[in-house]
Amino acid sequence: MFTSEEWSKTKLLSSVKGKAVEATVTSISFWNGISLALSVFTHLVKVLRLVDGEDKPSMAFLLGALKQAKEDIRKSFKKEENATPILKIIDEKSKGRLDSPLHYATYLLNPIFYFKDSSMSNDTKIMNEFLNCVEIIFPTNENMQSTIANNELLKYKNKFGNFGRKMAITAYEKVDVYHDFDPVGWWSNYGGDTPNLQKMAMRFLSLASSSSGCERNWSQFEGIHTKKRNRLETSRLNDLVYVKFNANLMNKKSKREMDGDSLLSSQASEAQG
Known part of the structure; x- marks a missing residue:
């Protein structure tokens, strides 16, 4: 972007903000920082996707996946002492949550x-x-x-x-x-x-290690039990939620089988779902 002809013709080129952004994005230290962030978060996101997934119960793999992520983070640094502060944060966040x-x-x-x-x-x-x-x-x-x-x-x-x-x-x-x-x-x-x-x-x-499934189920309830439909009988409401929730699961599964499990940039708006 900043080496393109279009950029050289914009008024932003000479503005204070434009110069600041260009200096940031063309800086080697900026991209070194991005690389450092990815070397940490790439491994942690794998754990989060495992925990948040709906393919199978994740409790069986949680500690093993977290241990592997920490090991991969440690290996991504040339000096082990540089990884120590990051691993310390992970351990502090895990304490009282993932160590029962x-x-x-x-x-x-x-x-x-x-x-x-x-x-x-x-x-x-x-x-x-x-x-x-x-x-x-x-x-x-x-x-x-x-x-x-x-x-x-x-x-x-x-x-x-x-x-x-x-x-x-x-x-x-x-x-x-x-x-x-x-x-x-x-x-x-x-x-x-x-x-x-x-x-x-x-x-x-057989246990799940996250409340994500419950959160999604509550979202289905909110979508069905609206102000206009607040007279629904409990049994009918439960049946509608059951059908809606499982229909979504089936659609997700078929889409995953067709497109794979990668999250593309074009699907960013769907990431929450």
């Missing part, structure tokens, strides 16, 4: 993370939070706590029985993109030797 016993338990129970990182067993934080989660879920049943922690969890960690089957291992080792893996289905297929842990894992791994 449930988050850590779900991270541990996703085989695509656990079996690809053998050091997880030695991570005191992860193991303590998993045990805290078991105590929270079964507060008065000490026998159940003991069975899960001292028996069934060890079978999972040591690949006992079906966990050690070649097809079970292949299921998570052959996946290129970790969130293409179905951990709930995996536990359903191979967790039969640990029925209590299996039930617990399938419930946890």
Whole structure:
């Protein structure tokens, strides 16, 4: 734009604001700053799109995706100390939000993370939070706590029985993109030797990690239950919202299959939806 013939003919070229904008956009330091911002936010946006998506429950992948994003951010800097302030901000924002016993338990129970990182067993934080989660879920049943922690969890960690089957291992080792893996289905297929842990894992791994779905549902209610239609019966209102919400999901899915999952600049006005 600023090297074009059109720019040289405009009155803005000699104005104070025009000169300031041209100096900014043609500055190497400006583009270095843009590059720096992208090297951080590109990885964080991937996590946000995973959490905000509607393809599958995201709780199973949240901590793993965030850990990978932090690692990618660290690698994008030539000096690790330059990444430290940014990683510190991420950790501060995560504290009290993404570090509950449930988050850590779900991270541990996703085989695509656990079996690809053998050091997880030695991570005191992860193991303590998993045990805290078991105590929270079964507060008065000490026998159940003991069975899960001292028996069934060890079978999972040591690949006992079906966990050690070649097809079970292949299921998570052959996946290129970790969130293409179905951990709930995996536990359903191979967790039969640990029925209590299996039930617990399938419930946890089926959870969403964001309220986005609820927000979208409320938006549908607002669009249908207007001042002119405030006499709708509850059952009819629920049916209309159900049809509208699922119709939107079907349209999104078909569009994604046709156009892919990329967000183009021409679709910027649709980004909120």
